[in-house]
Amino acid sequence: MDYQLTGPYVGAIDEGTTSARFMIFKAGTDEVVCFHQIEVPSIFAKEGWCEQDPDVISKIVNDCIDNACRKLRALGGKIEDIVAIGITNQRESTVIWDRNTGKPLANAIIWLDNRTGSTIEELLKTIPNNARNINYLRPLCGLPLSPYFSGVKLRWLRDNVPTVKKAMDDGSAMFGTIDTWLMYRLTGGVKGGVHKTDVTNASRTMLMNIETLQWDPNLLKFFGLPRTILPEICSSAEHYGNIAEGSLRGIAIAADLGDQQAALVGQQCLSKGQAKATYGTGCFLLYNTGPAIVHSTHGLLTTVGYQIGRDAAPYYALEGSVAIAGAAFNWLRDNIGLIESSSDIEPMASKVVDSLDVYFVPAFNGLYAPYWNQDARGVICGLSEETTSEHIVRATLEAVCFQVRDILDAMHKDCKIPLGKLMVDGGMTVNNLFLQLQSDLVGIQVLRAKIAETTALGAALAAYKTVNPDYNMESQLSKSDKRIPFKPKVKPTERNLRYEKWKMAIERSLNWETSTLAQGERESFDGA
Numbered sequence: 001m002d003y004q005l006t007g008p009y010v011g012a013i014d015e016g017t018t019s020a021r022f023m024i025f026k027a028g029t030d031e032v033v034c035f036h037q038i039e040v041p042s043i044f045a046k047e048g049w050c051e052q053d054p055d056v057i058s059k060i061v062n063d064c065i066d067n068a069c070r071k072l073r074a075l076g077g078k079i080e081d082i083v084a085i086g087i088t089n090q091r092e093s094t095v096i097w098d099r100n101t102g103k104p105l106a107n108a109i110i111w112l113d114n115r116t117g118s119t120i121e122e123l124l125k126t127i128p129n130n131a132r133n134i135n136y137l138r139p140l141c142g143l144p145l146s147p148y149f150s151g152v153k154l155r156w157l158r159d160n161v162p163t164v165k166k167a168m169d170d171g172s173a174m175f176g177t178i179d180t181w182l183m184y185r186l187t188g189g190v191k192g193g194v195h196k197t198d199v200t201n202a203s204r205t206m207l208m209n210i211e212t213l214q215w216d217p218n219l220l221k222f223f224g225l226p227r228t229i230l231p232e233i234c235s236s237a238e239h240y241g242n243i244a245e246g247s248l249r250g251i252a253i254a255a256d257l258g259d260q261q262a263a264l265v266g267q268q269c270l271s272k273g274q275a276k277a278t279y280g281t282g283c284f285l286l287y288n289t290g291p292a293i294v295h296s297t298h299g300l301l302t303t304v305g306y307q308i309g310r311d312a313a314p315y316y317a318l319e320g321s322v323a324i325a326g327a328a329f330n331w332l333r334d335n336i337g338l339i340e341s342s343s344d345i346e347p348m349a350s351k352v353v354d355s356l357d358v359y360f361v362p363a364f365n366g367l368y369a370p371y372w373n374q375d376a377r378g379v380i381c382g383l384s385e386e387t388t389s390e391h392i393v394r395a396t397l398e399a400v401c402f403q404v405r406d407i408l409d410a411m412h413k414d415c416k417i418p419l420g421k422l423m424v425d426g427g428m429t430v431n432n433l434f435l436q437l438q439s440d441l442v443g444i445q446v447l448r449a450k451i452a453e454t455t456a457l458g459a460a461l462a463a464y465k466t467v468n469p470d471y472n473m474e475s476q477l478s479k480s481d482k483r484i485p486f487k488p489k490v491k492p493t494e495r496n497l498r499y500e501k502w503k504m505a506i507e508r509s510l511n512w513e514t515s516t517l518a519q520g521e522r523e524s525f526d527g528a
């Protein structure tokens with residue numbers, strides 16, 4: 001009998017840093033019916049800057065939707081059988097636009113962007129008793145003061161872009177993370193588009209109180225930002241509005257989660273004590289702490305994991321964030337020319353049995369968890385005459401593995417219980433050698449998700465739960481869940497020796513920006 005394609009379906013927009021995609025799932029399952037994916041260009045105007053054009057992001061998302069819908073029709077499916085869509089997105093990236101025109105006032109400042117060092121310096125000076133403590137706001141928002149988060153980016157825009165300052169002052173500016181921007185555009189933009197976000201995205205701005213889940217006047221005062229720019233904070237699964245035009249016209253937007261939190265849901269880490277790592281542009285390890293807020297004393301972030309429905313309890317997570325994971329390979333491809341495409345990575349790294357003692361710390365824009373050192377910069381240590389490009393590619397894979405070990409060690413210290421296994425997903429996890437190295441270098445089992453697109457899946461499951469409240473997100477998937485395990489093969493002594501060397505490489509990368517020659521010394525060195 002021929003396979004008969006029948007609905008209902010649920011769609012998910014996954015707007016990542018490197019690429020955007022629209023995926024159509026069989027409702028309530030992890031069965032992908034079809035999808036379309038397009039790379040998103042980043043703009044690197046100055047050293048440390050990373051921007052994207054919000055109009056280009058919107059257009060790419062619309063193109064992904066149109067193409068995926070065309071594929072659904074070609075398969076014999078009907079668009080009207082899509083019961084809802086969810087949105088999941090790169091977090092923290094900051095968009096500011098004009099409420100009168102609906103047009104962006106500046107390019108989106110992407111989460112990786114490191115331009116706000118001097119903004120942080122100025123903000124640190126305002127902390128009482130000259131304490132200069134990056135953890136000053138942690139009790140309120142769960143986050144350290146870092147260029148990573150939206151509040152700091154917004155303050156930079158206010159200080160440096162006169163049109164933004166004017167619009168903030170006269171009440172015409174609207175702020176959003178990428179979910180909010182997309183939702184505004186999809187629901188009509190200047191013609192009635194909604195201005196909303198969810199608790200997971202809001203928890204990355206440094207402006208939301210982690211306990212009340214509302215914008216906090218003290219945080220707004222600290223950053224010198226007006227309340228009028230902010231969207232309404234909603235739960236992660238509810239009806240936010242309907243799509244105004246295009247292929248999905250009339251369909252409800254029924255879920256909104258930051259991409260790492262969506263992956264937590266998609267990986268079915270829905271109970272306290274479960275954890276997952278997603279390896280895309282960056283790498284993000286989230287540990288579900290249940291309804292309890294756990295404040296880290298070892299450099300992790302306290303963040304909202306998800307809130308599935310207005311009346312549901314929020315679940316929290318401890319997060320270890322690594323800024324540069326897969327992005328290091330984009331750099332090897334685009335800047336250094338060591339690889340031509342990501343399909344070269346595994347074959348090249350497999351040509352050598354080890355990295356020949358080469359260690360690469362890809363701290364291009366500082367180091368995130370657990371170091372929070374914005375002045376760190378990248379280093380490659382241990383080069384010798386025998387080093388080949390294959391060793392460097394392998395060392396790049398190991399760099400991601402060691403950064404995850406840094407985070408697992410911090411999590412162990414915060415939560416006391418060591419993780420027995422790690423659920424993994426994301427673009428890098430197609431690489432088998434990488435997952436074996438990850439297991440070897442952390443000494444625990446690594447389990448690859450059945451489908452790589454767990455981020456989109458999480459958003460789709462949450463959207464289906466909104467339109468079908470009786471749906472049990474947990475039980476439906478477990479039956480078909482076959483994870484492929486990678487088990488550690490190296491001895492603990494070797495693992496620990498190599499980790500010590502990694503720590504030596506980290507030492508060399510920390511504070512690089514501030515430890516260079518002072519201005520006067522530089523001038524005399526240059527002969528000025």
Ligand SMILES: Nc1ncnc2c1ncn2[C@@H]1O[C@H](COP(=O)(O)OP(=O)(O)O)[C@@H](O)[C@H]1O
Binds near residue numbers: 279280281328343426
């Ligand atoms: N085989 C591979 N080995 C290692 N890294 C890979 C491989 N394939 C893709 N990547 C990396 O994965 C990243 C893309 O993953 P993805 O999950 O799509 O990212 P994002 O969600 O951030 O857009 C890229 O940075 C790319 O370099």
Ligand SMILES: O=P(O)(O)OC[C@H](O)CO
Binds near residue numbers: 281
């Ligand atoms: O684009 P990704 O998948 O690396 O995710 C980016 C994160 O959301 C940034 O916090």
